[in-house]
Amino acid sequence: MNIYELSIGTNKHFVAATDEQHAYEQGTDPEKFPDIHYLPFTITKVEVPGYTITVTKNEPDEPTTKRGRK
DSSP, X not given: OEEEEEEETTEEEEEEESSHHHHHHHHTOTTTOTTTTTSOOEEEEOOOTTOOXXXXXXXXXXXXXXXXXX
């Protein structure tokens, strides 16, 4: 996973995504990003020269029962 910046004007959001397409899909989600989902935003991979940035989920996925409930 990588970190991508989604921006339009002064609005900036950061998402963890596998690639630019995944970042775009997150950026067009109206529930996650109601301020930019309908506008043409830019996607920029966050990079720091000389370093590798990795993203690790803080909490593991919760197990579900056979019926899909927690």
